[in-house]
Amino acid sequence: MFKKADIILAATLIAAGLAISYIFSFGQSAGNTLEISCDGEIFGSYSLEKDREITINCGEHINKVIINKGTVSMSFSDCPGQDCIQQEAISHTGETIVCLPNRILLEISGNTRQYDTIAR
Amino acid sequence: METPNKTKKITTTALLAALALIFSYIEVLIPFAPAIPGIKLGIANLAVIVVLYLLGAGYALLVNIIRIFIGGLLFSGLFGTFYSLAGALLSMLIMILLKKTCIFSVTGVSMAGGVAHNLGQLFAAAFLVSNIKVFVYFPVLIISGVISGAVIGILAYLVLKKLPIDFR
Secondary structure, rough: OOOHHHHHHHHHHHHHHHHHHHHHHHHOOEEEEEEEEEOEEEEEEEOOOEEEEEEEOOOOEEEEEEOOEEEEEEEEEEOOOOHHOOOOOEOOOOEEEEEOOOOEEEEEEEEOOOOOOEEE | OOOOOOOHHHHHHHHHHHHHHHHHHHHOOOOOOOOOOOOOOOOOOHHHHHHHHHHOOOHHHHHHHHHHHHHHHHHHHHHHHHHHHHHHHHHHHHHHHHHHHHOOOOHHHHHHHHHHHHHHHHHHHHHOOOOHHHHOOOOOOHHHHHHHHHHHHHHHHHHHHHHOHOOO
């Protein structure tokens, strides 16, 4: 049921996976800003230092995000799958939570910001 | 030995498409690492791979399309369908190509298929939210694709071995 080629393939894929995750880990650090995008456009940027709940009205959909103790999670969404609710809280730069049906992306970035909230 | 006639091929395809749908439903019931978007057990691929090796690429593609569109109507909705379609098309392409080379066994083809499926879904996700950062999840999805692909591949191998001779 296994040929030699399979084992080489599996090893190559796993090695590639590990290499990529190693490369990515250089960009990881505790972030301090949450950027929310709706449909590819920035909805707002929020500092992680202040606990709060943000309501996003994106198109006809509603999502709610909670910033709590420097981590971000999706607390409410009107999407059918609810995958975004189940995703673990994020806190490091580059980490994301996505609500595909509602086209919403939550992303942590590490830019230092002077402002507490920026809405565009 | 006669090659299976058309009716037999069509009914086999229909049977396995129905099976693929049931597998999809079971997958929806089992919550599997929801922390990582797009991670799936890929059990439905078992039916697809068996058809691929039994009846060829055309019928396998048919099974995939049937189960994605009907599955979309039944369970996952428009976005689920788009997402699955992206994964399945890339996965099918890779599996058909690899099978043609005859270098890999069912297991190898299934592993590559699993990884390609996840990659296709990542592309769909990146497109939908217009952001390339979702690829941060790619390493995890490679590894889970290899593991679930290997398991499904072994199961497919066992199933194919047990099928009656008049099918091949």
